[in-house]
Amino acid sequence: MTITPFAARFEANPHAKSDAEREAILADPGFGTHFTDHMFVADWTPDEGWQDPRVVPYGPITLDPSAAVLHYAQEIFEGLKAYAHESSIQLFRAEQNAARMQRSAHRLALPPLPVDWFLGSIDALVRADHTWVPSGGERSLYLRPFMYASESFLGVRPAAKVTYSVIASPAGAYFKGGLKPVSIWLSTTYTRAGAGGTGAAKCGGNYAASLLPQQEGIAHGCDQVVFLDSIEQTWIEELGGMNLFFVQSDGSIVTPALTGSILEGITRDSILTLAADLGHDVTQRRVSLDEWRTGVADGTITEIFACGTAAVVTPVGTLRWDDGEVTCGTGEAGKVTSEIRSALVDIQYGRAEDRHGWLRPIAGPPSA
Ligand code: PLP
Ligand code: COI
Secondary structure, three states: OOOOOOOOEEOOOOOOOOHHHHHHHHHOOOOOOOOOOEEEEEEEEOOOEEEEEEEEEOOOOOOOOOEOHHHHOOEEEOOEEEEEOOOOEEEEOHHHHHHHHHHHHHHOOOOOOOHHHHHHHHHHHHHHOHHHOOOOOOOEEEEEEEEEEOOEOOOOOOOOOEEEEEEEEEEOOOOOOOOOOEEEEEEOOOOOOOOOOOOOOOEHHHHHHHHHHHHHHHHOOOOEEEEEOOOOOOEEEEEOOOEEEEEEOOOOEEEEOOOOOOOOOHHHHHHHHHHHHOOOOEEEEOOEHHHHHHHHHHOOEEEEEEEEOOOEEEEEEEEEEOOEEEEOOOOOOOHHHHHHHHHHHHHHOOOOOOOOOOEEEOOOOOOO
16 A cells, blocks of 8 residues: 655655663653654645655754744644554544644644645654654654744744655653653643634644643642643643543543644543443543542542543543642543553554554554
């Protein structure tokens, strides 16, 4: 199966890591600190469209100091993983990432990247760096496509020169504690995204806005921050980089409905399907802060978990605020959380049947 719409120019990295260096990294990759030998790059202008697809040595980018992205943050990104199966490398719902990148591009007035360019760019990079896909354990190759305004111009308007790139980073667990529940700081001073803003787009600015509240959370001994809606300060939206699910004592599962300011997680969407497959009643609706606090206290909420590509499915324990806290669970992943997590990762790693057609092999032989 070849869907790649282009033959990317290839420039081999003369300083590629040795087999021994790479194997040492793959044995304990951590998250987001090591990168493969190559990166994918393509450029866009209004007249020429997307052009010059290339796989080149991973390395610094040269930008003019007036490049628009450095001033007005016209930038979007994606996150997905490549999984080593016995005799292939597979992507999980990559076309969903392609579609979301198009929605993000629209919101940030960036040019849409055609789906076959998105998938083709990933195929080209993963083919070039296929030896970097870790196998064994819950390891994968995290792929980070991103697009930014590279035009040198200080006027405030959409850039007429845009760069799209993909880098890849071998990944182990996002949280060092493994499946230990994370603690959450309730941000009441800051919101992540406002009505009509960019919350549903995966743009760098959303993450920049989450850093100060995240620092505040860390200062209060928490791992992550949960944000409320910006209008009523009442409804649970999501964490800085993950969506939330609540398991109720009757086995039903609730997740905050998409409001336009929540990122539409692909893991979230997959879990909605998998939880229903497993026989749970699943609802998307508004969930209030009070429901979280009282539900945990009176036992109506029995498990809480967060989900996303990087963190997969992570149990949530304590919710802390200025003068109080509630803790859900006993310090271990709950039964339903574990069941859903396994259902998801078993498909991703090829241990369970892919009944929904979510996997897609990297096109072409690894050596092509
Ligand atoms: N919410 C935010 C703000 C995120 O950054 C992410 C991560 O990508 C998610 C949710 C989960 O999305 P996905 O499951 O597509 O990775
Ligand atoms: C992801 O899960 O892919 C994310 O983007 C979350 C975070 C690393 C930004």
